[in-house]
Amino acid sequence: MEKQLFDVAIIGGGPAGLNAALVLGRARKKVAVIDEGRPRNAVTREVHGFLTRDGISPSEFRRIAKEEISAYPSVSFVGDTAVSIVGTDGQFQIETEQGQIFASKKVLFTVGMKDRPLDIPGLADVYGKSAFVCPYCDGWELRDQPLVIITKGAELMHFAPIISGWTNRFTVCTNGPDELTDADREELKRKQVPLFDSPIRHIDSSHGIVQQVVLEDGTIVPCRGIFFKPELVTGSDLPRTIGCQITEAGEIVVDDFGKTNIPGVYSAGDATSRMHQAIAAASRGAFVAAMINNELNTEAWRRNG
Missing domain, CATH: 3.50.50.60 (FAD/NAD(P)-binding domain)
Structure with a gap:
């Protein structure tokens, strides 16, 4: 199967991943948002504390976000689960559960957190x-x-x-x-x-x-x-599998720019923070997307003499 080539592969399609896709799409980057469609907040009826979207349902939030992002044709949405990542900075290869293969220069994990089974009856x-x-x-x-x-x-x-x-x-x-x-x-x-x-x-x-x-x-x-207080784990095992540093609480360790300890791999949103609010995740997704774009543009500038 022929590889699909992208500037950034975003793993996870919640508020952080969607806002990152918007920023990168506007920056003319080719982006794949790979998301299995099982968000943690699907159990809730409404999203709150998000200016202009207070009270919206999680599904409607995502529908509107994808509609807005569709104005930027360099962004693709992939309804699938990323199961493996190999390679290095600038040459990552992502394989999905359905056997799709994506080559990407950078990887952004916006995988959120997921609840361990609730052990209290009812x-x-x-x-x-x-x-x-x-x-x-x-x-x-x-x-x-x-x-x-x-x-x-x-x-x-x-x-x-x-x-x-x-x-x-x-x-x-x-x-x-x-x-x-x-x-x-x-x-x-x-x-x-x-x-x-x-x-x-x-x-x-x-x-x-x-x-x-x-x-x-x-x-x-x-x-x-x-x-x-829920018991949480990182929304995907992939960050740990490829060597990203993880805290005892299950959060992906990043620096002030969203970089993990793996060159070319970033993370944003709930997976990196205890502030689990949609607006906070979206804000961080936008910021880290800008950092990724800056890195891509600087690399291209220097590579082209």
Whole structure:
């Protein structure tokens, strides 16, 4: 099969990858966006905090983005999964699950993060409907409502003051040992925050709206919403496979310009940050795309004398 030649192969078609494609298309670069079409935020109904797009569904967001990018014919969308990458800076070869082969000068990973299986019975039924991970994305819709917060330890003590800006009616369920200090427990007690460390038996809901959290010791906590800390892994194993440095939290390590430790390989978006917001990912995708374009143009300038 004949290789298709590109300036940049973007692996992942979320906000970071799409905005990168837009910037590179406008920079007259030949780009392939390789995306399997299974975004993490597909479980949610709406995207929030994105100026001019607040409240849009994830699928409509992508539809509009692709429509706008279609004005730049050098950008191609490939509905497939990248399964291998070999080569070096300027001469990468990407093979997909369907056997397509792409040659590309640079690679940009915008693979995001994905959730590990949710091990709390009933949580999957409410995730994206009344159970969320980010109050900046979904706190407004649950303002002043009775909530359950599922997290523990230092993460809890960071999260509790933040969520209090949306509601002071929340109960903490740590789903096992709370991993708190005595001082932490005393602080929560002073703030009149109920704290339960019994494991969660199941979450009861109706049509995706949580009704109560039932603990193994028989405690029942009525609520209208949940915020929880998910367990995440990088959205693709390819960065690790080709030698990109990965943190213990599963994030791809990049410098200030989006470069990984592999020459010619960049990354942007949720896979490189704990700030998992669509607008933040899109912004970073645009910036890193400009850095890639600068590198390509400088290389061409010097190569041509």
